[in-house]
Amino acid sequence: MQIQVVEVGPRDGLQNEKELLSTSDKIRLIEMLAEAGLQRVEASSFVNPRWIPQLADAGEVCKSLPRDSRVTYSALVPNLKGLERARECGLTEVAVFMSASETHNLKNINKSMAETFPILREVAREALALGMRVRGYVSTVFGCPYEGHVPVENSRRVTEELVSMGVYEISIGDTIGVATPLQVHEVFATLVKDVTTERLAGHFHDTRGTGLANVTAALDEGIRVFDSSIGGLGGCPYAPGASGNISTEDLVYMLHGMGYETRIDLEKLTEAGAYIQKLLGRVLPSKVLQASLAQKQEQPKQT
Template structure:
């Protein structure tokens, strides 16, 4: 068994984790969460999203959040941008890192952003070109890599095609997302083998949802294949919209606990991370989804 000596964790809680909250989360709360995460040692923290507030009202305050956070040396604060207008807003907010989203499923792409996969990539091309020209780092996300809520299984070659296109367009890293959390370790390893034939494995990241309780096992499995970047969300913030009541993002606390047990370096202070999760759960009035934090008695909120 060969595992990475160090793993880079991309914290998606402040963006992916909060974007579906029904009640507005105050800017001050978002800022404190981000700063607590940075203090815990996270070096990549998704800070917001410059999408239309009509579609994602929770992210309407992203410019205010970007203006208010104290930016720590060595920490990146990427934001999601869907188009050139979003990129202009991100640039005005002082973003140095952005992310774009594509899908490996035609049905998901059409239902989610109302265009085909090819059309979505064509739309991203000028966004990525302009971002790179401005000196920004661009990350690409691919959704539905291990299953689609509309199509079921997705061919690994289809994932590899989208990932390679994003790489060729200038994305520094490609995050492979198991959007509905149906992936299992064997399928996850097979996916990485196929995609890594087209995209260097050191340019790949894993974004596994825990809807079926497989996220940690899948992360371990792809680390065996050389993946050394993992997306996760503090306290497991963010549900799965395609499985009512199900958990979504894997909890950062649980990922760090597993990596610590494997002797893999993350640079993250687990105690401070748990405190950050406890803070945001109490602000939201919810129970943490982190098994580790629950075992420590954190944010066990009823109602």
């Protein structure tokens, strides 16, 4: 069975890194991800650079992406201005985002949930008119750093709104990594009553070590698309204490071991992980990456 992996490292991963990478380094990372077989890559974000300075070069990055008909590149856009910048770069897909909790939405985009809907609707309408596809993110579905528990009805409302806008896929996010498999079962079992499984994706963080367990729970509920980040990069600037997304290497290793197909070359994937780890100068959370690097170090040199 085929599972789609959406690589969000170049955007969701790098946006929370203190180290500012050069544009050429980002492009090379994306090239390596494409070479590893990833067919969906979120390249950057057209959010105001004052909010996310790590992605201030979004335009340069997106204009220089390796053109490969097998790979779909996307970028996050908060408004019509961001959409226009994405279109100018030749992107065919954009992503819109909002939170399932009122306080996080205010902290994240400085607007209430009610104020956000018309903006997203305008962006989606214009993008669709331009022939672009629109993906949606719903943050803090499983818990909010400010409000704690988030009622599933909040996520149902946001999901239904996004579907009505013409969003083709909605990524359900555990922004601060508090979800457990039981909660994942309950949330997705509720959401699939309103939206088909084909239109839902899982976006898990590994803050408390339950990221991959949550993937397996979502798989049981029929979810077949998952976001992940190379090396386990990431977090959320507006979610204090949140660690990275689940690692792409760890996710692919687990999926392959469970008999799922991803069309991703794990060896090339770990090379991409090693590349970004070296650039950042710190050990990344990916367990498969660290095991791979340790194994290579232990191999005797050929004479």
